[in-house]
Amino acid sequence: MAPGPIPGAPVGSRVGCGEPLGEPHHDELPKGPIRVLLFTSLPDDPDAESGRLDVEAEQANVLEALGSGIAEGWVDLTVPDDGRFDHFQSLLEKQEFHLVFLSGHGQFRQGNVRAGEPGAWFLFEGPDGRSQEIEADDIAKAFKGAAVRCVVLSACESGKESSEALNTGLAARLHGIGIPFVVGMRESVFDVAGTRFARAFCETLGRRERIDVAVQAARRAITQLSPADEMMKREGKTTGSIETTPELTYGQWCLPLLYSQRPKEPLIDWAFTPQPPDRSAQYRDNLAGIALPRQFIGRRRELRELMQVIASGSRQLLITGPGGQGKTALAGRLARRLEADGHPLIVWSARDDYRDSWEKFLSRLQIQHLDNQHRERVQREWALCDTQEEIADLFLRNLLAQTRGKLVLFLDNLETLQDPADGALKHAGLNAWLAACQKLGKEGPLVLLTSRIALGKSDVGCGKPLGEPHQRTSRIALKGDVGCGEPSGEPHQRTPDFIDAVRAKRSPASYPL
Structure with a gap:
């Protein structure tokens, strides 16, 4: 099965009963440069199944993909090295961001033992470096009042939902509070697939494309053999690990899911004169x-x-x-x-x-x-x-x-x-x-x-x-x-x-x- 949308069909899921999919709305779009927050959480104690994310590789890929946009003044990037939830809240309160990458480990449970209901969590770093589970509702509250227009959840199961309560997933909760574009992952995703997605998404967005176009380009990138993969295959280094076998990541192209009721709307108003920063x-x-x-x-x-x-x-x-x-x-x-x-x-x-x-x-x-x-x-x-x-x-x-x-x-x-x-x-x-x-x-x-x-x-x-x-x-x-x-x-x-x-x-x- 080849990735990509059916011609004329939307790439996202509709959440709630807001405006229908269709023509873009350009009312009061924020002016550029596009302000990007790349927030990563890397606790010291992930479980054996999820392992440790290759956070530095993803950060380096995002930075390289946005490099020309940063140098030309189209993009303003913030990359904190503190993965605590209170620091995340502080950044959203004190600074204005249009696009937020939240990268780390996500969890979705069909039944919450304490409350008896399904729920979603993201693992932030605690004060001691160990993981701290933060529930979807608390994360959504951190975004309220912020100028964020798009959130990319580079976290496993961040787009997963319960058939009994469709708004329990983290991506659905964030879209439900009014964020126009939210990208989540349906299931667990390999590091290599997540890194390819993030890089291609940023490269496409750096060309001032729409979010839905960037998502589709990023999904296609998951299926493409990179030069590093070609070298690994030639050297015979693709055995012994699922993630080092490029072909096994191809089927993950379908995991990224875009939530948007207006997918054709631009992320920001690109009609501005960029001011290149002093190098x-x-x-x-x-x-x-x-x-x-x-x-x-x-x-x-x-x-x-x-x-x-x-x-x-x-x-x-x-x-x-x-x-x-x-x-x-x-x-x-x-x-x-x-x-x-x-x-x-x-x-x-x-x-x-x-x-x-x-x-x-x-x-x-x-x-x-x-x-x-x-x-x-x-x-x-x-x-x-x-x-x-x-x-x-x-x-x-x-x-x-x-x-x-x-x-x-x-x-x-x-x-x-x-x-x-x-x-x-x-x-x-x-x-x-x-x-x-x-x-x-x-x-x-x-x-x-x-x-x-x-x-x-x-x-x-x-x-x-x-x-x-x-x-x-x-x-x-x-x-x-x-x-x-x-x-x-x-x-x-x-x-x-x-x-x-x-x-x-x-x-x-x-x-x-």
Whole structure:
């Protein structure tokens, strides 16, 4: 059976008793650019049947498919790395989105043991990284009042319903509250099929086609053999796994289902003049002179693990690994997360071309990070300090007093100050600061460090080597236990551009900055 609609027939199901299918309605369509939210949830504890989704591959495919539209100003893409439901709610409340991708694990149960009724759930990430079931009604409430016009549920069984109650499925519930276009999955879908669907859907939408046209193009893409599939077949690597046998995914073309009563209506009003963003601003987040990728894809598990280590009480974290593995990107994203949670952030890099010497850094601390009261105290007492340790203690006591103990120090590229033989720091000022932080213990600041080699055992309290960078066909993991200083993985070949890094199948988290 070939995919695609019967000529003249709609591609979606009608839900409710609204307006009939037919001519499009163009009343008060929002102007572009089209604002897209790519929200993914990847809990640590999926069941054996559903397994773990290849979230980074889907994100990279969506980003690449929309790349030209982003560069030309037709598309504005947001890719958060926090899969908690309260963060999802906050994004919908604070920002305007026209298209939302909700990617993760979905469940539909014919009978709810507690209520005795069928229902649908989506598995968001809980505070501890484990799955948190959120019911369809609660998800629908999060969309109320939002400007969202299309939701794509890249989740198993998100379009499934009960014959006894047709509005119990997640897709049906979202369409029922007034979202004009909702795409759900009738049954469980393979990762490869979901990724192909998302990529083709975005590529078609990037050409400013209608949603129904994009859905049909994406369904056809599920049946097409990709160059990667061709290579796998030639190399004989399609045995032993359902998902690595391309032909077995073809029958899933029919699983994506579009709910819409007006499928011919445009998603937005495309009659606007796009404003291409500045490339440096589009792909770089400037963190006190340290360039970070604005769209952070990959290293999801490491980021969550580091947050859990901090929550357990660790105050100093070291990320090691060869150049180009994404140490700065990961630590910088972690620092931004902590900053968003209310921790003031202080940053310095030991890189040779960094804007500040150590002496200039100390001056900047006084000017930019201390209020008048604490600045005057530092300047008054500095003359009484006889050692670097006393200076560090003076600064830290006043910074912590001003921030009420919520302070993050991000110190990058320390390998330029280390002895290659044993990893010991050869910088008296920095050694003094780290020693003062350790002396303060749990009352001290959070310290994030990056280096290509492990520090001497006395220099830092918690070290983690960074594993191999993300590839679309593999998983990434931190190798070694806390305190293990042996870095692992191979360095990346450097690429000049963020999009090029994605097209080369490298995670932006591993982009060499």
